Amino acid sequence: MQFDLSDEQAMLQDTVHRFLAEAGGLERARAFAAGGEARAVDLATGLAQLGVTGLLVAEEYGGSGLTLLDAALVAEVLGRHVAPTAFVGAAVLAPMALQRAGSPGQRDHWLPRLAAGTVTAGVALSEHAGAREDAGVEARDGRLHGRALFVIDHEADIYVIADRLGGLHLIAADAAGLTRTRLNTIDVTRPTGELRLDGVAAEPLEGASPALIRDLIDAGRVMYAADTLGAAQEMLDRAVAYAADRKQFGRPIGSFQAVKHMCAEMAAGLEPCRALVWYAGHALGALPDEASLTACHAKAHLAEVGTMVARTATEVHGGMGFTDLVGLHYWFKRIGFNRQMLGGPQRVREEAAQMVLSG
Helix, strand or coil: CCCCCCHHHHHHHHHHHHHHHHHCCHHHHHHHHHHCCCCCHHHHHHHHHCCHHHCCCCHHHCCCCCCHHHHHHHHHHHHHCCCCCCCHHHHHHHHHHHHHHCCHHHHHHHHHHHHHCCCCEEEECHHHCCCCCCCEEEEECCEEEEEEEEEECCCCCEEEEECCCCCEEEEECCCCCEEEEEECCCCCCCCEEEEEEEEEECEECCCCCHHHHHHHHHHHHHHHHHHHHHHHHHHHHHHHHHHHHCEECCEEHHHCHHHHHHHHHHHHHHHHHHHHHHHHHHHHHHCHHHHHHHHHHHHHHHHHHHHHHHHHHHHHCHHHHHCCCCCHHHHHHHHHHHHHCCCCHHHHHHHHHHHHHHC
């Protein structure tokens, strides 16, 4: 049995990695944060040309028809480069929702545009992964009312919005009665926002159900876990490189036992996470009975290990680790953002426990 990535999957990761490195990596993220861009158009265009925006879109609609494991592999690379670009909502959740619940006309109209990257979609599911006071969306007579918080890929052209009863609805960014507000979060590389809906006309996705929303949340959790995996790996690699280069008392600090232990602890904690994320991505498509539980385990475990790696890698850099010159805070904050999106580790573990007890 093959437990490693295929040659095609390794090539996919390498292709996205080389593109993002050439596009500027950390410096591109700095420019995005400093410039106040709504979207990094250059990255979006380049990723669309590579086929990233159409990864999950069926070939008949102009996509590649790949799997959620392939999407997780891309998410890992995006996290490694703290890429300031839409992905989880626009390239994963929205295509999933449209392909499984959209009408033939909705699929024909929107999926080719999503695959080509000419349209970006945001997704609002947060109230199903952790309701907040005075938030939630109600559908009445074909119109939406309420507030959707922490909208994934907020700077979008269209939105897929879940209502309280498990329905999904499609609305345009310029719809009458819609107010969009960008939220200030710790992660400046991926805009997140709030939607206020005051009788907004919406197209229902007729095939939607609570089970589909559950699947969307599972997929989103695995994508955030994969993003954290990539971000944490980059922080570990930078810590090891710094320990080999930085000298004290005429010796590299990496030769000191305490620093060795810190780097070893990060590596020992992070390496098993790769198999967990890959298996969770595989289970989303191939093992439906295990998908939700495995997604919970991946999300919760990567949240904890990622936090440990972020903290320890910063400590290895000493005082420099807290400066903008080194830039570790971009990965640190991205890991913190991923930790909370679609459920923090405490909530996700509680869901996993309930699944085991009821199963």
